[in-house]
Amino acid sequence: MKSFFLTAAVFFMMQLCASQFVTLDTFIRDDEGPQGLSGITPIGESGMYFCIDDTDGLLHKYKVSFKKDGEIESFKLIKTIKLEGVKDGEALSLDPLTGRVFVADERGKSLSSYDPNTGKRISKVDIPKMYFTDMRINRGLESLTISRDGLSMWLANEDTLKCDGEIATKVSGGKVRFTQFVRSKASEPWKVVRTVFYYTDSIGGDPYKTMEISGVAEILADDDGSLLVLEREMSMKNPLFPTFRGRLYRVEVKGVANGAMVAKKLLWNENTGFSNYEGFCFAPKSPRGEKRLMLVSDAGHSAAASVMIISQSAKAKGLFVSVQPLADDDLLEPSVQNEVDMALSRASKIKKVEGKAKLPFSTDGLTHTQIAIKLVSKQKADGRWVDGTNDYTAAAVEILKKL
Numbered sequence: 227m228k229s230f231f232l233t234a235a236v237f238f239m240m241q242l243c244a245s246q247f248v249t250l251d252t253f254i255r256d257d258e259g260p261q262g263l264s265g266i267t268p269i270g271e272s273g274m275y276f277c278i279d280d281t282d283g284l285l286h287k288y289k290v291s292f293k294k295d296g297e298i299e300s301f302k303l304i305k306t307i308k309l310e311g312v313k314d315g316e317a318l319s320l321d322p323l324t325g326r327v328f329v330a331d332e333r334g335k336s337l338s339s340y341d342p343n344t345g346k347r348i349s350k351v352d353i354p355k356m357y358f359t360d361m362r363i364n365r366g367l368e369s370l371t372i373s374r375d376g377l378s379m380w381l382a383n384e385d386t387l388k389c390d391g392e393i394a395t396k397v398s399g400g401k402v403r404f405t406q407f408v409r410s411k412a413s414e415p416w417k418v419v420r421t422v423f424y425y426t427d428s429i430g431g432d433p434y435k436t437m438e439i440s441g442v443a444e445i446l447a448d449d450d451g452s453l454l455v456l457e458r459e460m461s462m463k464n465p466l467f468p469t470f471r472g473r474l475y476r477v478e479v480k481g482v483a484n485g486a487m488v489a490k491k492l493l494w495n496e497n498t499g500f501s502n503y504e505g506f507c508f509a510p511k512s513p514r515g516e517k518r519l520m521l522v523s524d525a526g527h528s529a530a531a532s533v534m535i536i537s538q539s540a541k542a543k544g545l546f547v548s549v550q551p552l553a554d555d556d557l558l559e560p561s562v563q564n565e566v567d568m569a570l571s572r573a574s575k576i577k578k579v580e581g582k583a584k585l586p587f588s589t590d591g592l593t594h595t596q597i598a599i600k601l602v603s604k605q606k607a608d609g610r611w612v613d614g615t616n617d618y619t620a621a622a623v624e625i626l627k628k629l
Contacts (some may be wrong), residue, residue, distance in 0.1 A: 247474055247494035247519065247536040251297035252501070255523075255531035259303055260286050263522040265317040265370070265444065265505035267327070274304070275507070276318060276327055276342060277522060283312025285327065285342060290520070296512050298520075301533050309340050310347040316368045317444060317505065323376035323412035330367040330381060337370070337381060351416050353381060354405060360388040368504075369445040371453070379407040379416055380453060384441035385426070394440040399426040402442050404453070404479070404488070420484035424455065424477060431461030434468040443472075443504045446519075453477045455490065456506050456521070463497070470498045470529070472521070474536070486603035487565060489596070494536055502529040509535055558595055558629060565602045566626050572609035573623050583616035585625070594629045601626055 263286070265278040277286045285307045291299040309315065314333035321328060326339040326348055335358035337351040357367060361383065368384035385393045386400040394400035402424045407416035429440045443458035457473040474494035482488055501523045509520040517538040525531035558566065573579075589597050601622050605611055611622040 247538055249494075249496060249534065250518070250537040251535045253298035253301055253533040253535075255301055255525070255533060256303075257525075257531055259531070260284065260306070261525035261531055263505060264315065264524050266507045266520065266522045267318055267320045268507055269320060271510075275520075276320060277505070278315040278318040278329060280314050280316055280332075280524065281526070283309040283315055283331075285309050285315075285318075285329075285340070285345065287342075292510060294513075296510075296516075296518060296535060296537065298533055298535060307342065307345045309345045311338075312340075317370035319370050319372040319379070321372055321376055321412075322374060328370060328372065328379070330370045332361075332364070332367045335361065335367065337367070349415075351407065352418075354403075354418060354421070356387055356389050357381075357383065357403075357405075360390075362386070362388065362393065365393065365439070365441060369442055371445050371447045373447040374449060376412065377409055378447065380445055380447060381405045381407070382424070382442050382445050384443070385439060390423075394426050394429055396429045396432075399428050400441060401425055404445065404477075406479075420482075422479060422482050422484070423487045424490065425487070426457055427459065427473065429461050430459060430471060431463040431468070434460070434462045438462070438468070444506050446506060446508070448476075451478075451480050453479055454493070454506075454519070456503065458503060460502070469500065470502050472496055472498050472503050474519075483603065485607070487599055488603075489599050498523075498534075500528070500530040501532045501534070502526075503534060512537065558598055563598075566598050566629060569602045569605050570623065570626055572605065573619060574609075576609050576619065579610075579617075579619050579623075582620060583613075583618040585618055585621050586613040586616065589625070597625065598629055 260279050262279045262281040263277045264280040267276050273290060275288045275290055277288060287304045289302045289304050293299045312331050314331055315329045316332045317330040319328050327342045328339050330337050337353050339348045341348055365385035366383050369382035372379045382404045383402055390401045403421050404424055405421045406419050408419050409416055426440050429438055438461040440459040442455060444456040446454040448454055455475045455477055459471040460468055462468050475490040476493055477488045477490050503521040504524045506519050506521040509518040519536050521534040523532045610619045
């Protein structure tokens with residue numbers, strides 16, 4: 227084990243290098259306006275945005291203007307539309323091919339498209355049944371994004387479904403499903419092609435009336451095919467009241483097999499106080515071409531009504547650096563260890579393991595966590611590890627047992 231001071235210093239450098247986005251501006255919304263904003267999506271390049279309200283199925287249209295330095299000048303409500311049948315809209319995305327708005331309804335346990343001018347429901351998407359049969363209260367459908375070409379859509383729950391294990395705790399994170407739908411043209415129905423698994427961070431503070439949570443608040447498809455993931459945590463970090471924390475991760479999903487676990491890279495990390503950021507989208511780039519994101523907060527339950535802009539390469543204003551002891555790099559985080567144990571359990575059911583093929587890839591320079599994720603994600607449904615005609619199950623099992 228490393229000493230406390232050495233570990234803390236290493237973590238400081240990890241945060242400094244990994245935090246590629248920093249807070250640029252926080253804009254306080256009108257306390258008398260809509261408070262339950264849980265998702266936001268741009269309407270082309272018009273400066274207009276749709277926001278979904280998680281109360282009463284309301285779709286709000288906003289006009290957002292920016293100052294020359296990229297900070298928000300105004301966040302003005304233009305009109306509100308009632309969406310047909312929506313009970314608890316937690317996420318939305320504008321379909322670039324049809325102009326319809328797709329909304330994930332948590333309490334309604336549905337994913338549907340709507341005419342944003344009239345609020346009429348146009349179509350309903352068939353989603354995997356576990357999203358409504360195994361959803362935990364207030365931890366279900368939370369995130370939705372459609373790619374800019376309109377041919378790929380991703381849906382995610384907030385915290386672990388009953389069929390996937392236990393919810394996030396102070397010891398381990400939750401296991402979240404990212405399900406991808408595709409189509410070849412606008413007139414075709416969306417079809418599920420794969421589901422990959424994502425682990426949230428563990429809860430950083432103490433419990434609060436059983437409402438503490440660490441989950442996925444929103445996902446956003448980037449142009450390179452990766453996903454940006456906004457995690458939101460609420461817990462007691464002081465003896466008086468609960469506060470929120472936001473983290474942004476990048477997840478590479480290209481080539482990840484159905485049922486596999488994805489790795490994540492930290493881009494932004496900040497304690498956000500009373501601001502409960504639940505939705506985000508791309509904001510206009512800076513004059514220098516810096517990528518920016520706009521986050522909206524859900525001000526329900528006495529949270530703060532605010533909008534935040536984070537920038538990819540602004541000066542390090544508001545950079546969050548946490549100095550605290552971490553476990554040795556060779557110790558697996560509990561949620562990863564659980565996946566290793568499950569992989570070994572599946573492999574133990576194989577009656578006969580043949581062949582002594584070596585791993586078809588190098589593990590040099592990788593941490594134990596990286597090795598674990600790589601091996602677990604490559605295991606086949608029958609419990610074996612196979613590359614072409616080479617069965618390297620024995621080698622994989624031996625390595626996993628030593629982690």
